[in-house]
Amino acid sequence: MKPGSVAIVGAAETDAVGTLPGYSQIALHAEAATNALNNAQLELSDVDGIAGSGASIEVASYLGITPTWIDTTSVGGTSFLLHVRHAAAAIIAGEAKTVLITHGESGRSRVGAPPRVPDPASPSGQYERPYGVSGPPSMFTVPVLRFMRDRGVTHEQLASVAVAQRKWSSQVPRARMRDLITVADVFASPLIAYPFHLLECCLVTDGGGALVVTSADRAADFPTTPVYVLGTGESAEAPIVSQMADFTTSGAFRRSSAAAFAEAGLSHSDIDHLMVYDAFAHLPLYGLEDIGFVGQGEAGAFVEEGNTSPGGRLPMNTNGGGLSYTHTGMYGMFAIQEAVRQLRGEAAAQVEGVRTSFVQGVGGMFMAAGSLILANQRP
């Protein structure tokens, strides 16, 4: 892809995020889609491509869209980053013109959401469930003690991820958690899965978001500030966390982020703003090291010293992230939305002078990864 040849021209979340028992899951998709199309001043009939994590045929039918390009890649919370990448390729190839990517998840209220029934024949069903795993808090977290031991990360540094992100969310009216916290507050919150306390685990909320992606040559026709796609990447590792090759580094993060930098022709010093998917407090530490913003063993101190906090040199997770803003279950859509807001200059906790943003997503338990480099100027 020639960097900047595709742009995000519509982006919006549902009217509210949080606890929304009055919305079914499909209604969250639909409201997000409507808001994103209104944002771009487009009609449903303008959409020829539809993407989402699994439910896109239902969404298209519900909205009255007849798609001629479909991507239902479903690799967990990072899926939407892959949808942007795939949409960009399709638009450049002439296979789609205007792609609508939607997310809606009744993660908290479970209205019209599929039942969570573990498949006993799946790798997790065979090799994890017999040992009493109870969802992501006891699976996604398993690598961290090895990471902390081998990289010299302290418990205070792990907690400081949650503290730093709350500094951002304290400036974000839509964030679910806005009160400033200290490391002591994190330690005083209940243990969920040692070493993780409640405040080091993401929220569980309802909400949605949607994006409209099209050719950059058309971007000037829209009322919004175009957000250009400069570089993208995707990769995967093991389907279950115990088979991750090395618990101190995500191979999927490394490969997807390196691909995005190579495609964009940029280096780390060119990046003004960073979003790293934070289902749990360790993920931004892996992200900082595996993307290469800091060296191995440096991420804990980097966050603890305030480099990712308001006023720091690498603003990260500026909506408060999954820990403090919202986390429906598949958070990647919200990470992209915040990057778009920062690049448009319309974020609640706006960072001055953001020209480029790096978005790193993770799917499953270190299973899949996606990366996007976005910019508000065409190179």
Place this chain on the structure above:
Amino acid sequence: MRLGKAHLVQASGRATLYSYVISHRPAPGFEDDAPYAIAVVELEEGPRMMTNIVGVEITPENLVLDMPLHVQFAARGEQQVPVFAPAAGSAS
């Protein structure tokens, strides 16, 4: 191309503790066990697997990374699954 062939190896039952969490939110059927350790161990033969640690009070102080472990078998419904206890003579 051809797929590589898997082959069976007689494992010694010896392993070391690679990483773990101590779960305070038990899965259904595990209510009486919390807090319990969900661990990944490295078998002497190389592969890693998820398991539980048994035979020791489950505390961070007792569960030290790289400690030697030995296999036992525990009933999980109708299955017998491999779990691991501190090896005899190990520090903890």
